[in-house]
Amino acid sequence: MLEVLACVAIQVEADQWGPSTVYRVELPSGSAEVLHTLDARVNAIGYSAAQDRVYGVDDDGGIVVLDRTGHPVARSTGHPGFLKHATAGVVVGEKLIVRVGHLMYWVDIDPGSSRYLKVVRQAWLWPPQHALNVDDFDVNPADGLLYGVATFPYGHAYVVAIDPDTGRVDRVPGTGTLPATHGYGAVVMGRDGALYVTSNRDDGRSVLYRVALDGSEAVTEITSRPARRSIDAAGCLSVPPIVDPPDPTVPPTTPPTTPPTTPVTTPPATPPAEPPLVPPTSTTPAPPPVISPTSTPAPPTPPASEEPPAQTPAPSREPLRRPEPKAELATDGHRNVRDQRRWGLVAIVLILGAGAVARAHARHR
Structure with missing residues (x-):
């Protein structure tokens, strides 16, 4: 069961200065592995399972495309700079949805489209007291809403849901509260139906939490790593299907084959035993x-027996007319x-x- 619910996410992290480093993070364990260091700072990333590609925004507002190993495979040029300072991103269908301030932008990521890596739509986020404090979100396949964490300078943080069609932001009841930190820059929806959120800086640590969405208000700290200035995540990455090994005790099933037709030879019948020789009558x-x-x-010559064996006379069709000599x-x-x-x-x-x-x-x- 744990293998089926496991999830692999791509996470980009950066310190105060310098480019971002790409990590491979396993959920729910939280173990991380360095994949590649980029030549720019990247944020607001989302994962396209259909393309097995990660899309994000660099510091200049351009779109960067990464493969699952964290290496760049494409980048937009001449893009307008209004995507600068994007903080949250998610892929829904063939669109990368990013948040910049109080706005959401839709970027076309269909490689066959004439507007590939171009902004095709924008919408307002409201009410502003929730929208301006969401640092990252991910789509919940159960209801199609975008789930993230709203963080306030004072007090606790809590889970919110965003309707991508209307831009409305609402608090999700029954999800408990999280510590107030400098933001939760990485949010991933796990295969187990829980939300995995990572704080950027919390007393010198970057902490990974599991937030249950079943109404139990359970919030569990999983692991911690060194604090980062900027963090963002996307996942879960697609995995190959699990194939059970064949049972060695069961012989493989093979389709029946028609054997070549061979003439059927009937063995010769055993001749009946010859009757004993009878002297001619x-x-x-x-x-x-x-x-x-x-x-x-x-x-x-002495007789073989006193009397000859009895003979059964053959039936006659007509009476005898006269006695015959013996x-x-x-x-x-x-x-x-x-x-x-x-x-x-x-x-x-x-x-x-x-x-x-x-x-x-x-x-x-």
Whole structure:
């Protein structure tokens, strides 16, 4: 919060004799840094945020233009001398408003104007008991009025507001009182809504005060420096925007990119497992082996199982007209094996029978 409300002002200071020195003053701390020493005495300065330039009036009544480092960048020539002895200045829009005695003057500071650095308007300040004692002012963006401090030789000083359109000067209630000094030559409106005013000389010191504008009448002394004969300030200077550093825990957001289109290749389907081999089905039974009476048949192959696996007959669309031989209903190799076994048994029976007949016949002889 303090960094957001910080303000940097340009301040010009001069002693009894000699040119002005430009300072960079930080608010609200009040720390000051020397920027540059000019070749003339300058007062009644105002800051243009749009141009980032400081405009002021020298001892001869000419307009001096400074950059934010305090170096001159332009100066008017042949200007009439009625701006001499200007004591207060502020930039409003494209105009530098300065006070000289009981008058306010508007100076055109638009670089593109044909009347650049020329006086284009003047107005009276009234009532005179307030107007003649205001040494500096700054514009309050909240209401557009010019706020300054009226100082009297005897008694206290107090905050006043000036209407730039009519020139009327009024005391601001609820702002408290300030010590009576030799004038408050530097007035800056802070970003925190308070008024920062600096006295020229107060018991050998130049004192910076913060004056609250919230009706609390709070006046706070901030810091002090050596006394000066002439002081004026302008600000707050524009600052670059504050950018928060990226959060290292959050990955940066990047716009989605469309990947290059690549052909989609479908992997070949896995071929189904091949079914187990089934012996070919034969509807015609194999012929029985030819057995001669003198040959010895091979021993029969033992059956793999007593009964063949059950078969589910295929449904028939019409009834059977006659029974079919069982041999013709065989649909697999097991039927062929069974038929071969039967023929083998028949052959064995025949051989055994023939042997028995031969032995009986031999005994009878």
